[in-house]
Amino acid sequence: MNNDDLSLLPNIEKVLKDRLIEIGIKTAADLRKAGSENAFLALREIDPGACINELMALEGAVQNIRWHHLDETKKQELREFLRLVSPGKK
Template sequence: MTTSTDKLRNIGPKSAAWLRQVGLRTREDLAAAGTVEAFMRVKRAGFKPTLNLLYAIEGALQDCHWQEISEARRGELIAAAEAAIALLPPPRYKPAAAPVTTTQMGEDTMAMPTLFDEPAERE
Protein backbone atom coordinates (compact mmCIF):
# COMPACT_ATOMS: atom_id res chain seq x y z
CA MET A 1 0.00 0.00 0.00
CA THR A 2 1.28 3.47 -0.89
CA THR A 3 1.29 5.94 1.98
CA SER A 4 1.36 9.67 1.22
CA THR A 5 3.96 11.76 3.03
CA ASP A 6 0.97 13.71 4.39
CA LYS A 7 0.06 10.68 6.49
CA LEU A 8 3.50 9.64 7.73
CA ARG A 9 4.38 9.71 11.40
CA ASN A 10 6.41 12.81 12.43
CA ILE A 11 5.77 14.59 9.12
CA GLY A 12 3.73 17.74 9.62
CA PRO A 13 2.01 19.79 6.91
CA LYS A 14 4.99 22.05 6.21
CA SER A 15 7.44 19.15 5.98
CA ALA A 16 5.02 17.17 3.81
CA ALA A 17 4.71 20.15 1.46
CA TRP A 18 8.50 20.47 1.20
CA LEU A 19 8.86 16.76 0.50
CA ARG A 20 6.14 16.86 -2.18
CA GLN A 21 7.83 19.83 -3.83
CA VAL A 22 11.07 17.87 -4.18
CA GLY A 23 9.29 14.83 -5.64
CA LEU A 24 8.97 12.71 -2.50
CA ARG A 25 5.24 12.02 -2.35
CA THR A 26 5.03 8.57 -0.77
CA ARG A 27 6.70 6.50 1.92
CA GLU A 28 8.22 4.43 -0.87
CA ASP A 29 9.73 7.56 -2.46
CA LEU A 30 11.16 8.52 0.91
CA ALA A 31 12.58 5.04 1.54
CA ALA A 32 14.16 4.95 -1.93
CA ALA A 33 15.87 8.29 -1.36
CA GLY A 34 16.91 7.59 2.21
CA THR A 35 16.89 9.95 5.17
CA VAL A 36 19.90 12.10 4.32
CA GLU A 37 19.16 12.37 0.59
CA ALA A 38 15.56 13.38 1.31
CA PHE A 39 16.82 16.04 3.74
CA MET A 40 19.36 17.27 1.18
CA ARG A 41 16.74 17.51 -1.58
CA VAL A 42 14.74 19.83 0.64
CA LYS A 43 17.85 21.87 1.44
CA ARG A 44 18.97 22.08 -2.20
CA ALA A 45 15.48 23.28 -3.15
CA GLY A 46 16.14 26.40 -1.11
CA PHE A 47 14.13 25.59 1.99
CA LYS A 48 15.69 25.94 5.44
CA PRO A 49 15.23 22.53 7.08
CA THR A 50 16.49 21.97 10.60
CA LEU A 51 17.80 18.79 12.18
CA ASN A 52 14.24 18.12 13.34
CA LEU A 53 13.32 17.33 9.72
CA LEU A 54 16.26 14.94 9.49
CA TYR A 55 15.07 13.14 12.63
CA ALA A 56 11.42 13.27 11.52
CA ILE A 57 12.24 11.57 8.22
CA GLU A 58 14.27 8.89 10.00
CA GLY A 59 11.43 8.34 12.48
CA ALA A 60 8.91 8.14 9.65
CA LEU A 61 10.99 5.47 7.92
CA GLN A 62 11.55 3.55 11.16
CA ASP A 63 7.90 4.05 12.22
CA CYS A 64 8.87 5.54 15.57
CA HIS A 65 8.65 8.95 17.23
CA TRP A 66 11.60 11.08 16.18
CA GLN A 67 12.68 11.47 19.83
CA GLU A 68 13.12 7.69 20.06
CA ILE A 69 16.00 7.73 17.58
CA SER A 70 19.18 6.77 19.45
CA GLU A 71 21.92 9.31 20.07
CA ALA A 72 24.30 7.13 18.07
CA ARG A 73 21.97 7.15 15.04
CA ARG A 74 21.42 10.89 15.38
CA GLY A 75 25.18 11.36 15.34
CA GLU A 76 25.45 9.26 12.16
CA LEU A 77 22.69 11.28 10.50
CA ILE A 78 24.27 14.60 11.47
CA ALA A 79 27.70 13.51 10.21
CA ALA A 80 26.24 12.33 6.89
CA ALA A 81 24.19 15.52 6.47
CA GLU A 82 27.17 17.75 7.30
CA ALA A 83 29.31 15.88 4.76
CA ALA A 84 26.61 16.33 2.10
CA ILE A 85 26.18 20.02 2.99
CA ALA A 86 29.95 20.55 2.65
CA LEU A 87 29.68 19.41 -0.99
CA LEU A 88 27.07 22.05 -1.84
CA PRO A 89 28.28 25.05 -3.85
CA PRO A 90 28.68 28.19 -1.79
CA PRO A 91 25.58 30.38 -1.63
CA ARG A 92 25.38 33.23 -4.09
CA TYR A 93 24.95 36.39 -2.16
CA LYS A 94 23.81 39.51 -3.88
CA PRO A 95 26.08 42.44 -3.05
CA ALA A 96 24.51 44.91 -0.70
CA ALA A 97 23.14 48.02 -2.31
CA ALA A 98 25.06 51.23 -1.75
CA PRO A 99 23.66 53.44 0.99
CA VAL A 100 20.94 55.80 -0.12
CA THR A 101 21.44 59.48 0.60
CA THR A 102 18.92 62.25 0.26
CA THR A 103 19.96 65.65 -0.96
CA GLN A 104 17.90 68.65 0.12
CA MET A 105 17.64 71.49 -2.35
CA GLY A 106 17.79 74.92 -0.81
CA GLU A 107 16.12 78.07 -2.14
CA ASP A 108 19.45 79.38 -3.40
CA THR A 109 19.95 76.25 -5.52
CA MET A 110 18.49 76.20 -8.99
CA ALA A 111 16.02 73.35 -9.35
CA MET A 112 16.88 70.80 -11.99
CA PRO A 113 14.13 69.98 -14.49
CA THR A 114 12.63 66.52 -14.29
CA LEU A 115 10.97 64.35 -16.86
CA PHE A 116 7.60 65.55 -15.59
CA ASP A 117 8.24 69.27 -15.95
CA GLU A 118 6.58 71.06 -18.86
CA PRO A 119 9.10 71.85 -21.62
CA ALA A 120 10.07 75.49 -21.96
CA GLU A 121 8.49 77.30 -24.85
CA ARG A 122 10.78 77.97 -27.76
CA GLU A 123 11.03 81.48 -29.11
Protein backbone atom coordinates (compact mmCIF):
# COMPACT_ATOMS: atom_id res chain seq x y z
CA MET A 1 0.00 0.00 0.00
CA ASN A 2 1.39 3.38 -0.95
CA ASN A 3 0.57 6.86 0.31
CA ASP A 4 -1.78 7.44 -2.62
CA ASP A 5 -4.04 4.51 -1.70
CA LEU A 6 -7.68 5.59 -1.47
CA SER A 7 -8.21 3.61 1.71
CA LEU A 8 -5.73 5.83 3.53
CA LEU A 9 -8.08 8.80 3.10
CA PRO A 10 -10.57 9.60 5.84
CA ASN A 11 -14.14 8.46 5.10
CA ILE A 12 -13.14 5.98 2.40
CA GLU A 13 -14.15 2.51 3.49
CA LYS A 14 -13.95 -0.61 1.32
CA VAL A 15 -17.36 -0.27 -0.37
CA LEU A 16 -16.82 3.36 -1.35
CA LYS A 17 -13.24 2.62 -2.41
CA ASP A 18 -14.45 -0.20 -4.66
CA ARG A 19 -17.10 2.03 -6.21
CA LEU A 20 -14.56 4.80 -6.82
CA ILE A 21 -12.28 2.33 -8.56
CA GLU A 22 -15.24 1.19 -10.66
CA ILE A 23 -15.68 4.76 -11.97
CA GLY A 24 -11.97 5.13 -12.70
CA ILE A 25 -10.82 6.91 -9.55
CA LYS A 26 -8.02 4.63 -8.41
CA THR A 27 -5.84 6.85 -6.25
CA ALA A 28 -6.11 9.70 -3.78
CA ALA A 29 -4.60 11.95 -6.46
CA ASP A 30 -7.34 10.89 -8.90
CA LEU A 31 -9.99 11.85 -6.32
CA ARG A 32 -8.39 15.22 -5.60
CA LYS A 33 -8.14 15.91 -9.34
CA ALA A 34 -11.79 14.97 -9.97
CA GLY A 35 -13.07 16.78 -6.91
CA SER A 36 -15.90 15.61 -4.70
CA GLU A 37 -18.74 16.88 -6.86
CA ASN A 38 -17.50 15.29 -10.09
CA ALA A 39 -16.71 12.04 -8.30
CA PHE A 40 -20.20 12.07 -6.80
CA LEU A 41 -21.84 12.63 -10.19
CA ALA A 42 -19.88 9.69 -11.61
CA LEU A 43 -20.94 7.54 -8.64
CA ARG A 44 -24.54 8.52 -9.30
CA GLU A 45 -24.19 7.04 -12.79
CA ILE A 46 -23.62 3.58 -11.29
CA ASP A 47 -25.73 4.11 -8.17
CA PRO A 48 -28.63 6.55 -8.50
CA GLY A 49 -29.18 6.19 -4.74
CA ALA A 50 -25.87 7.87 -3.84
CA CYS A 51 -26.69 10.33 -1.06
CA ILE A 52 -25.50 13.40 0.80
CA ASN A 53 -23.44 11.30 3.19
CA GLU A 54 -21.34 10.00 0.30
CA LEU A 55 -20.94 13.49 -1.13
CA MET A 56 -19.75 14.79 2.23
CA ALA A 57 -17.49 11.78 2.71
CA LEU A 58 -15.87 12.49 -0.65
CA GLU A 59 -15.34 16.16 0.19
CA GLY A 60 -13.84 15.22 3.53
CA ALA A 61 -11.51 12.79 1.78
CA VAL A 62 -10.46 15.51 -0.68
CA GLN A 63 -9.72 17.81 2.28
CA ASN A 64 -8.13 14.90 4.20
CA ILE A 65 -10.49 15.32 7.17
CA ARG A 66 -13.43 13.39 8.60
CA TRP A 67 -16.55 14.70 6.89
CA HIS A 68 -18.02 15.63 10.26
CA HIS A 69 -15.33 18.32 10.50
CA LEU A 70 -16.22 20.07 7.24
CA ASP A 71 -17.08 23.68 7.94
CA GLU A 72 -20.77 24.58 7.88
CA THR A 73 -20.38 26.75 4.78
CA LYS A 74 -18.99 23.82 2.80
CA LYS A 75 -21.70 21.49 4.11
CA GLN A 76 -24.34 23.97 2.95
CA GLU A 77 -22.68 24.29 -0.47
CA LEU A 78 -22.76 20.50 -0.82
CA ARG A 79 -26.43 20.36 0.19
CA GLU A 80 -27.23 23.00 -2.44
CA PHE A 81 -25.22 21.10 -5.07
CA LEU A 82 -27.14 17.93 -4.29
CA ARG A 83 -30.43 19.80 -4.54
CA LEU A 84 -29.42 21.15 -7.97
CA VAL A 85 -28.43 17.72 -9.32
CA SER A 86 -31.41 15.87 -7.86
CA PRO A 87 -34.37 16.46 -10.15
CA GLY A 88 -37.71 16.54 -8.43
CA LYS A 89 -36.26 17.15 -4.96
CA LYS A 90 -36.45 20.45 -3.15
